[in-house]
Amino acid sequence: MVQILDTIGACKYTHGGRLHRALGDSEMAAKKAAKKAKDDLRVVLDNDGKVLKGATVPEISDDELLKIFDTLLMVRIVDDRMMRLQRQGQLGFYMKSLGEEASHLSVFPLRKSDWVLPSYREQGAWFWAGYTIDDFINQLFGNAEDPIKGRQMPVHHSANWLNYVSISSPVGTQIPQAVGVAMGMKIKGTDEVAMTFFGEGTSSTGEFHVAMTFAGVSKAPVVFVCRNNGWAISVPQAKQNAAESFAAKAVGYGMPGVRVDGNDVLAVIQVAREAVERARNGEGPTLIEAVTYRREGHSSSDDPSVYRAASEPEEWAEKDPIKRLRGYLKERGIYSEQLEAEISERHNAAITRAYERAQSLGAPDISTLFEDVYEEPPWHLEEQRNYLMEQERTRNPHHHN
Amino acid sequence: MSFEFHLPDLAEGMTEAEIVSWKVQVGDAVSMDQPLVEVMSDKATVEIPSPREGTISALNYKEGETCEVGAVLFVIDEGQASVSASNGAGAAVVAEQAPVVAAAKPAPAPTAPVTAPAVAAPAASNPVSATGKVLATPATRRLARELGVDIRTVHGSGKRGRVTSDDVRAAGSGAPAAAAAVPAAAVSRPPVSIPSAGGETRIPFRGMRKMISDNMVRSVQTAAHFTYVEEVDVTELVELRGRAKQRGAERGVNVTYLPFIMKAVVAALKKWPALNAALDESTQEFVHKHYYHLGIAAQGPNGLMVTVVRDADKLSIFDTAAEVQRLGQAVQDGTATRDQLSGSTFTISSLGKLGGVLATPIINFPEVGIMGVHKIEQKPAIRNGEIVPRYLMNLSISLDHRLVDGWDGAMFLQEVKTLLEDPTLMFMEMV
Numbered sequence: 001m002v003q004i005l006d007t008i009g010a011c012k013y014t015h016g017g018r019l020h021r022a023l024g025d026s027e028m029a030a031k032k033a034a035k036k037a038k039d040d041l042r043v044v045l046d047n048d049g050k051v052l053k054g055a056t057v058p059e060i061s062d063d064e065l066l067k068i069f070d071t072l073l074m075v076r077i078v079d080d081r082m083m084r085l086q087r088q089g090q091l092g093f094y095m096k097s098l099g100e101e102a103s104h105l106s107v108f109p110l111r112k113s114d115w116v117l118p119s120y121r122e123q124g125a126w127f128w129a130g131y132t133i134d135d136f137i138n139q140l141f142g143n144a145e146d147p148i149k150g151r152q153m154p155v156h157h158s159a160n161w162l163n164y165v166s167i168s169s170p171v172g173t174q175i176p177q178a179v180g181v182a183m184g185m186k187i188k189g190t191d192e193v194a195m196t197f198f199g200e201g202t203s204s205t206g207e208f209h210v211a212m213t214f215a216g217v218s219k220a221p222v223v224f225v226c227r228n229n230g231w232a233i234s235v236p237q238a239k240q241n242a243a244e245s246f247a248a249k250a251v252g253y254g255m256p257g258v259r260v261d262g263n264d265v266l267a268v269i270q271v272a273r274e275a276v277e278r279a280r281n282g283e284g285p286t287l288i289e290a291v292t293y294r295r296e297g298h299s300s301s302d303d304p305s306v307y308r309a310a311s312e313p314e315e316w317a318e319k320d321p322i323k324r325l326r327g328y329l330k331e332r333g334i335y336s337e338q339l340e341a342e343i344s345e346r347h348n349a350a351i352t353r354a355y356e357r358a359q360s361l362g363a364p365d366i367s368t369l370f371e372d373v374y375e376e377p378p379w380h381l382e383e384q385r386n387y388l389m390e391q392e393r394t395r396n397p398h399h400h401n
Numbered sequence: 402m403s404f405e406f407h408l409p410d411l412a413e414g415m416t417e418a419e420i421v422s423w424k425v426q427v428g429d430a431v432s433m434d435q436p437l438v439e440v441m442s443d444k445a446t447v448e449i450p451s452p453r454e455g456t457i458s459a460l461n462y463k464e465g466e467t468c469e470v471g472a473v474l475f476v477i478d479e480g481q482a483s484v485s486a487s488n489g490a491g492a493a494v495v496a497e498q499a500p501v502v503a504a505a506k507p508a509p510a511p512t513a514p515v516t517a518p519a520v521a522a523p524a525a526s527n528p529v530s531a532t533g534k535v536l537a538t539p540a541t542r543r544l545a546r547e548l549g550v551d552i553r554t555v556h557g558s559g560k561r562g563r564v565t566s567d568d569v570r571a572a573g574s575g576a577p578a579a580a581a582a583v584p585a586a587a588v589s590r591p592p593v594s595i596p597s598a599g600g601e602t603r604i605p606f607r608g609m610r611k612m613i614s615d616n617m618v619r620s621v622q623t624a625a626h627f628t629y630v631e632e633v634d635v636t637e638l639v640e641l642r643g644r645a646k647q648r649g650a651e652r653g654v655n656v657t658y659l660p661f662i663m664k665a666v667v668a669a670l671k672k673w674p675a676l677n678a679a680l681d682e683s684t685q686e687f688v689h690k691h692y693y694h695l696g697i698a699a700q701g702p703n704g705l706m707v708t709v710v711r712d713a714d715k716l717s718i719f720d721t722a723a724e725v726q727r728l729g730q731a732v733q734d735g736t737a738t739r740d741q742l743s744g745s746t747f748t749i750s751s752l753g754k755l756g757g758v759l760a761t762p763i764i765n766f767p768e769v770g771i772m773g774v775h776k777i778e779q780k781p782a783i784r785n786g787e788i789v790p791r792y793l794m795n796l797s798i799s800l801d802h803r804l805v806d807g808w809d810g811a812m813f814l815q816e817v818k819t820l821l822e823d824p825t826l827m828f829m830e831m832v
Binding site: 302303 | 407408409410411412413434444445446447449450451453507680
């Protein structure tokens with residue numbers, strides 16, 4: 001059984017003594033390291049949602065637990081509905097999170113004033129922060145009510161009112177940005193924290209290493225959440241990492257690295273809380289490796305059956321995060337099937353409403369092309385805008401603008 | 402009201418997709434989100450769920466055809482039928498599909514035991530991905546269609562067995578590499594047309610069935626088949642096997658008669674090497690093989706397949722039994738690898754208890770011979786002038802008369818018979 005270790009103890013991979021090891025021991029050491037990495041996995045719930053012996057349950061109220069459950073279900077329902085819309089030709093692109101939903105709740109300990117620099121597979125983080133199903137679906141449609149006015153491809157949300165920075169397709173750009181945001185807050189002397197998400201494949205980019213160096217050196221209040229879901233599109237995690245784990249990389253940058261069962265929402269929250277607290281207290285950054293698994297394709301354009309065995313996702317279904325939380329809620333006596341049915345019904349109805357409205361709306365008004373970059377539009381943009389609107393009027397005299 | 406479904410760009414830059422399979426037929430009631438069709442682009446194979454509730458009024462492309470993005474793939478009539486369809490749809494569709502599914506399974510015709518070997522050759526020349534799809538780009542698929550080449554029968558020379566345009570061209574021009582291409586005679590003859598007469602179910606003749614067909618035709622049109630049948634008294638073998646079965650059960654191995662027959666065949670092949678051979682037509686050489694990979698016909702979920710027990714001469718009876726069991730399971734599970742389905746040097750076709758009295762097996766080309774094993778039955782026999790009950794079994798062997806004569810076949814089968822009738826002798830032959 002996995003042993004639950006004290007956070008800081010588990011975090012520290014810095015053991016100077018290792019340098020004195022005889023060379024002949026290196027193989028043994030590698031084995032030990034691999035075992036240690038495995039033993040260091042932080043887990044609270046077993047696969048059925050029972051609290052593991054010796055594990056400490058993080059303090060979370062019943063209301064919060066139910067809200068967490070609601071959010072995880074919401075992600076799953078939204079994902080399912082959206083992928084079907086994509087297949088029906090209603091959406092250009094979609095990315096599901098099946099199996100990874102719990103890792104999204106790393107944002108649980110954040111305050112409204114903290115910052116999130118996400119990757120592209122954290123729907124639950126957005127919903128938790130208050131991004132609505134309407135916001136979400138309007139963005140996918142790029143319609144007149146899309147919060148970012150059709151300027152990004154589907155799934156690339158952005159919500160400045162939530163301090164959620166725009167998702168960008170090139171992987172890893174958000175990591176140095178998160179460090180920059182955090183360094184800025186440190187300089188300003190606030191106690192706000194930046195959290196950034198990325199996949200294990202992204203840890204192979206230069207951005208990751210640059211960001212880790214700056215964060216370590218500056219002791220920036222930033223939390224790195226590496227969602228290790230096993231696959232970088234078709235590249236297995238073993239081809240992205242030669243260290244004992246992804247978390248182990250933290251050692252080289254002078255910060256703690258923690259591995260957590262990314263399918264155990266309680267463990268995810270516990271570890272995230274500790275990391276956010278460290279950051280807020282001025283103790284610097286933490287690298288969290290949430291060990292999880294992407295049970296479906298990378299995106300609507302991907303076909304995982306060509307690069308991995310069908311049995312792999314089936315095995316991971318055993319560790320399903322919703323199943324585990326459901327089990328825990330039952331143990332705690334706050335779950336009922338009726339409750340789950342009500343939650344599902346509510347989200348499904350909200351999706352249907354949002355979808356019907358989203359597809360009835362037209363594209364954002366053409367004049368919005370000139371907005372949002374400058375607070376006061378400069379003369380050349382004004383000129384271009386007036387010219388374009390004149391053209392539009394000539395082309396379509398009934399157009400109201 | 403009719404809803405026309407235009408094929409969308411499902412995978413960032415997709416321009417066309419091949420229809421892999423329809424899950425519904427014209428006239429079927431469909432419900433919202435019910436899977437309708439599986440399409441394959443160069444990036445992914447995806448299922449399209451129904452965007453409407455109603456009745457399918459048109460499927461514009463056949464399986465195997467390519468639909469361009471933007472073209473109308475299917476039409477759903479959202480008329481009154483759809484109202485009642487909402488609840489009954491699922492059941493109605495299942496009911497209508499059932500006969501098709503049943504009929505699509507190759508019928509266990511009386512000739513079943515003899516058709517067994519046909520599949521070994523395509524398995525050898527037809528690389529498929531983990532999901533069983535031939536790997537090829539849409540451009541290559543189009544070329545194959547234009548040249549009238551069945552891409553499933555083309556040997557892929559590219560990475561991971563990908564079929565390249567050159568492979569297709571080679572297959573189309575009948576180059577030696579395209580051994581599995583449709584025989585010329587089958588192509589030059591005008592196709593037989595069966596006019597629709599109602600009361601029929603039409604199943605696309607493709608995939609596994611088509612491969613079996615192509616290879617049967619090639620074998621029959623190339624090898625000069627003759628068949629020879631012998632009766633074997635297996636009374637002692639029945640007794641021996643009874644004991645072996647018990648011992649095998651202790652080890653978790655199901656010992657059938659097949660491993661004994663295989664050992665007898667290997668011993669006989671060693672004595673008559675011309676039967677463990679093949680003709681290399683390109684060099685005009687008769688290749689006698691000193692390795693003994695026995696092909697064993699097995700009924701797979703999509704038709705007959707030949708699994709291959711490699712180096713059967715080096716395996717014990719228990720090992721052989723375990724290997725046959727393992728390969729049979731792999732075929733049932735659809736996890737058999739190319740290695741397990743190709744490279745046999747001589748094939749045995751057996752349907753166990755259904756084994757019939759005699760057959761004219763078709764050679765697993767380019768091998769020289771195939772042996773059909775028939776059922777064991779207790780029958781009256783005359784021994785020393787007395788009528789006594791004995792366990793008897795027939796063996797049918799088909800050989801390629803281009804390469805061997807009746808005498809070779811008779812001598813070979815005589816050897817097999819001798820060993821099976823006195824199985825203790827078989828152990829003298831074992832390694």
